[in-house]
Amino acid sequence: MSQFNLKRVTNNVTAIVLFFALGASAQNQNIFTLQLDSFSAKIKEQTKPQIIDARSPEEFAIDHINGSVNFNLETENYAKHTAQLDKTKPVFIYSIGTFRSGQLAKELLKNGFSEVHDLEGGIAAWIGGGKPYYFNSKNKLSLVEYQKVIADNKTVLVDIGSRYCGACKKVKPVLETIKAQYGENVKIVEIDLEENPQVIADLKAVKVFPTLILYQKGTIVFKKDGLGDLKKDVDLALAEK
Known part of the structure; x- marks a missing residue:
């Protein structure tokens, strides 16, 4: 292979790598893992915030953030839930940590959602920070x-x-x-x-x-x-x- 052709191939490979790197970077820029105060403040900016609890239905039934809906990637009617969301508006997701919520956040971005926020510390950070929540039973310890x-x-x-x-x-x-x-x-x-x-x-x-x-x-x-x-x-x- 001539030096000219080798250089052209190298440039093409570099361009392809750069294209995918920039694409991944642009997608990741739309996922913001936020600390509690920032997460809460952005929710308050929305007239009808789209909040998703990515935990199991059993966990959600016990406690959750007020106004949230419950589904994750394992939910049987997952497509039905996502269809009810507005892709042009921010989505706020939480779980216990960021594993289930992070997986869901990436999937939503792949499917055209413009902005997704994941809560650092999940439900622990929310309730531990004194934010309003739903609980369906009596506390055993005061x-x-x-x-x-x-x-x-x-x-x-x-x-x-x-x-x-x-x-x-x-x-x-x-x-x-x-x-x-x-x-x-x-x-x-x-x-x-x-x-x-x-x-x-x-x-x-x-x-x-x-x-x-x-x-x-x-x-x-x-x-x-x-x-x-x-x-x-x-x-x-x-x-x-």
Whole structure:
């Protein structure tokens, strides 16, 4: 192959790669993973906001953002739901984290939706930030009762999450290990979204599931967003006391 032809082929390949890269970039620019305040503010800008809860119907029935509709990529009548949305207006999506909502966001963009917003931290961030929500049952624990537990015990480890949260399930065996090692010296309190959303809202400290908080004599020693090395952090904190 001549040097001229080789150069022309190279230029063509570069142009093709650039074309697809720019296309992907343009699509990604229409997905905005927003923090709570920005997500909420943009919803308020809309007369009739299009809010999608991308969790399961079971989760949605327990709690959800006011005004949201429920479907995801696994929904049987998915096409019917998307047909009821206005593609020219923003769509706001949330789940527990950003996995299911992120998948749905990408699919909507592929199908011609102009602007899609995904909530960072999902339903945990929304309720944890004190935003209005629907809940279909009575809370099992009040903030006053929560505060009494903290006051009545020297060391309290609080686990805040959801039974539908994959990362939250990984916390449970760690809690069992901590319980076996420290026994009654550490009071472990588990708070699930499905039973106690109002405590989560009242604490105004939850941005993601799971959230772990360690108290010593009523004072927060550490707060962890996500599991991390919980056992090590508890050991270090208690060794210093």
